[in-house]
Amino acid sequence: MMGEERTLTLGLAIREALHQEMERDPTVIIMGEDIVGGAGSDEPGAEDSWGGPMGITRGLVGKFGHNRVRDTPISEAGFIGAAVGAAATGLRPIAALMFIDFFGIPMDQIYNQGAKLRYMFGGKAKVPMVIRALIGAGVNAAAQHSQSLYSIFTHIPGLKVVIPTTPYDAKGLLISAIRDDDPVFFLEHKTLLGERGPVPEEPYTVPLGVAEIRREGSDVTVVAIAKMVNVALSAAEILESEGVSVEVIDPRTLSPLDGGTILDSVEKTGRLVIVDEDTPRCSLATDIAALAADEAFYSLEAPIKRITAPHTPVPFSPTLENAYIPSPEQVVAAVREVMAV
Amino acid sequence: MDIPRDKLLEIYERMVTIRKFEDRVHDEYAAGRIPGFVHLYAGEEAVAVGVCAHLSDADSITSTHRGHGHCIAKGVGVNEMMAELYGRATGACKGKGGSMHIADIDRGMLGANGIVGGGVPLACGAALTAQVQGSGVVAVSFFGDGGANEGTFHEGLNLAAIWKLPAIFVVENNRYAQSTSVKYASAGGDIAARAQAYGIPGVTVDGLDLFDVYETTGAAIDRARAGDGPTLLECQTYRFYGHYEGDTQGYRSREEIEEYRTNHCAILRFRNRVTEQGLVAADELDAIDAQVADAIDAAVEFAANSPFPDASEVTTDVYVNYQEVI
Numbered sequence: 001m002m003g004e005e006r007t008l009t010l011g012l013a014i015r016e017a018l019h020q021e022m023e024r025d026p027t028v029i030i031m032g033e034d035i036v037g038g039a040g041s042d043e044p045g046a047e048d049s050w051g052g053p054m055g056i057t058r059g060l061v062g063k064f065g066h067n068r069v070r071d072t073p074i075s076e077a078g079f080i081g082a083a084v085g086a087a088a089t090g091l092r093p094i095a096a097l098m099f100i101d102f103f104g105i106p107m108d109q110i111y112n113q114g115a116k117l118r119y120m121f122g123g124k125a126k127v128p129m130v131i132r133a134l135i136g137a138g139v140n141a142a143a144q145h146s147q148s149l150y151s152i153f154t155h156i157p158g159l160k161v162v163i164p165t166t167p168y169d170a171k172g173l174l175i176s177a178i179r180d181d182d183p184v185f186f187l188e189h190k191t192l193l194g195e196r197g198p199v200p201e202e203p204y205t206v207p208l209g210v211a212e213i214r215r216e217g218s219d220v221t222v223v224a225i226a227k228m229v230n231v232a233l234s235a236a237e238i239l240e241s242e243g244v245s246v247e248v249i250d251p252r253t254l255s256p257l258d259g260g261t262i263l264d265s266v267e268k269t270g271r272l273v274i275v276d277e278d279t280p281r282c283s284l285a286t287d288i289a290a291l292a293a294d295e296a297f298y299s300l301e302a303p304i305k306r307i308t309a310p311h312t313p314v315p316f317s318p319t320l321e322n323a324y325i326p327s328p329e330q331v332v333a334a335v336r337e338v339m340a341v
Numbered sequence: 342m343d344i345p346r347d348k349l350l351e352i353y354e355r356m357v358t359i360r361k362f363e364d365r366v367h368d369e370y371a372a373g374r375i376p377g378f379v380h381l382y383a384g385e386e387a388v389a390v391g392v393c394a395h396l397s398d399a400d401s402i403t404s405t406h407r408g409h410g411h412c413i414a415k416g417v418g419v420n421e422m423m424a425e426l427y428g429r430a431t432g433a434c435k436g437k438g439g440s441m442h443i444a445d446i447d448r449g450m451l452g453a454n455g456i457v458g459g460g461v462p463l464a465c466g467a468a469l470t471a472q473v474q475g476s477g478v479v480a481v482s483f484f485g486d487g488g489a490n491e492g493t494f495h496e497g498l499n500l501a502a503i504w505k506l507p508a509i510f511v512v513e514n515n516r517y518a519q520s521t522s523v524k525y526a527s528a529g530g531d532i533a534a535r536a537q538a539y540g541i542p543g544v545t546v547d548g549l550d551l552f553d554v555y556e557t558t559g560a561a562i563d564r565a566r567a568g569d570g571p572t573l574l575e576c577q578t579y580r581f582y583g584h585y586e587g588d589t590q591g592y593r594s595r596e597e598i599e600e601y602r603t604n605h606c607a608i609l610r611f612r613n614r615v616t617e618q619g620l621v622a623a624d625e626l627d628a629i630d631a632q633v634a635d636a637i638d639a640a641v642e643f644a645a646n647s648p649f650p651d652a653s654e655v656t657t658d659v660y661v662n663y664q665e666v667i
Binding site (some may be wrong): 029067068070072073075077078079080081082083084085086087088089090091093108109112113117118119120121122123124125126128157158160180181182207208209255256257258259 | 401403432433434435436437438442444445446447451452454455456459461462463464465466467468469470471472473474480492493496497499500503504657658659660661662663664665
């Protein structure tokens with residue numbers, strides 16, 4: 001089968017990046033709730049029975065040992081803060097927050113400590129850490145396990161925010177995040193973890209702050225975040241049959257944001273639709289719309305349209321949750337609307 | 342525990358430096374020469390100095406909003422400290438941190454901290470680094486009786502206990518969390534006893550007695566370095582100034598403050614003991630007093646004559662590296 005590209009799921013691409021970086025750099029450690037699993041149990045086979053909520057970290061402890069692969073108690077302020085302190089004193093910790101919805105508990109350690117130490121100390125500290133967390137709706141996990149919330153971390157100076165949408169990017173972006181000298185939120189959309197795609201075996205990096213054009217087009221620019229990239233691509237297929245050429249941009253990192261790629265595209269197409277699974281107020285959709293209004297106003301031939309979740313918590317019932325998540329049909333309607341101007 | 346003579350002199354010098362630094366900051370602040378919020382450590386010197394006398398630059402500490410004493414005890418220079426309080430470019434943090442965020446990573450001072458209890462998990466992290474790397478260093482977290490009511494205190498003690506981290510948790514119980522008495526705010530009335538819940542030693546220390554702090558901390562550090570895990574020390578102490586500069590202190594009497602200043606001054610107590618026991622001559626201590634007074638004068642002069650940071654510094658030091666394309 002010479003020449004056939006190896007494929008991995010996005011989740012396994014993350015696992016491979018973790019293995020390769022822990023092998024390469026002994027200062028990389030990982031900790032979080034149940035990332036090994038079965039700690040303290042006398043049951044045969046208990047150890048490594050979880051490997052994190054999605055099994056991604058299974059196998060790490062066997063290779064790197066308990067000194068570098070640590071189950072934590074359910075103490076988010078304690079272990080996220082410990083990751084900050086460890087990063088400031090010479091390690092490169094990866095802390096697994098499980099679901100992003102839990103950020104409220106360790107938030108002081110994130111935004112008042114980790115994000116600010118460098119600035120407050122006049123540039124004399126660095127905090128090279130990664131916080132991994134699951135984001136997104138679509139698995140009926142209800143209001144406290146389904147949010148996106150990435151706009152909150154994007155808002156905070158000192159933090160970086162990364163969201164991979166392909167297995168290739170997941171591996172390359174995670175390696176970049178681990179090697180980065182600043183605190184990075186690495187956010188994994190639950191419904192993308194099983195997506196399969198080509199992933200080279202050797203370690204490689206995908207730079208932070210560089211967007212990817214997922215589909216080239218000439219009539220409308222659609223900027224889509226996380227799972228909304230797939231929603232936008234589905235919409236683009238439908239619109240192609242109507243003779244509308246859609247360009248789909250995946251920012252890949254929200255902080256730093258590759259505004260240049262977005263603006264270049266808007267200047268080319270003259271139309272902008274933003275698709276964001278997060279809630280609408282003070283959101284990435286709003287931020288990107290403001291960027292285009294500031295910097296590309298005279299290129300615009302139609303109003304900017306934002307397709308977002310409603311200003312509500314995430315509902316549980318499948319019919320309600322489906323109504324909550326932006327759909328390809330909504331994107332198609334928005335594109336038709338801006339094309340009609 | 343016998344403390345070597347050189348160490349006794351160093352301890353005295355550090356305690357007097359803290360006292361004179363804080364007394365001077367009190368005056369400079371009142372004169373309007375220091376902007377922002379300031380919380381003074383005078384009165385509590387024996388705790389910071391008694392603990393840090395055991396530490397080298399490789400050991401880490403985390404501090405509090407009342408952090409000047411910890412900085413001086415850990416070896417941060419008074420010139421860059423005073424310049425930081427003055428908001429000058431020559432400050433320890435280039436004028437970006439101020440009183441509540443003075444830090445010196447190279448000396449293991451991981452920062453004063455404006456968030457009560459905020460430093461406890463950070464110290465766990467520094468201790469985690471020590472454990473992962475097998476470096477043999479320790480991490481100390483200083484916090485107040487108020488901090489002992491934060492969730493981070495409990496999470497940090499639990500985490501350090503289950504991992505046997507080389508950490509020492511030092512409660513500076515100065516009897517008041519801002520204006521609120523520890524008698525009101527701390528259930529159980531015995532903060533050291535909270536250690537029992539985590540299966541680690543908890544010791545009540547006379548925080549106004551340098552020798553008690555020094556000896557107890559020594560045992561805790563030995564235990565930490567031996568891999569036996571953390572210790573909680575409750576150092577009972579007293580602050581001479583208000584919670585913040587400008588505090589009218591209606592929550593405690595002038596008589597109470599005067600009683601502590603006169604009869605429970607940790608520096609006076611140390612001085613009397615070492616001179617009465619013939620360990621150090623009084624004139625040697627007088628000489629230190631004079632040297633420190635000169636050093637504080639020089640620090641104020643250094644700060645007052647230093648330039649303010651250039652406005653372009655607003656946007657530097659946020660990230661190590663941030664490539665944003667607009």
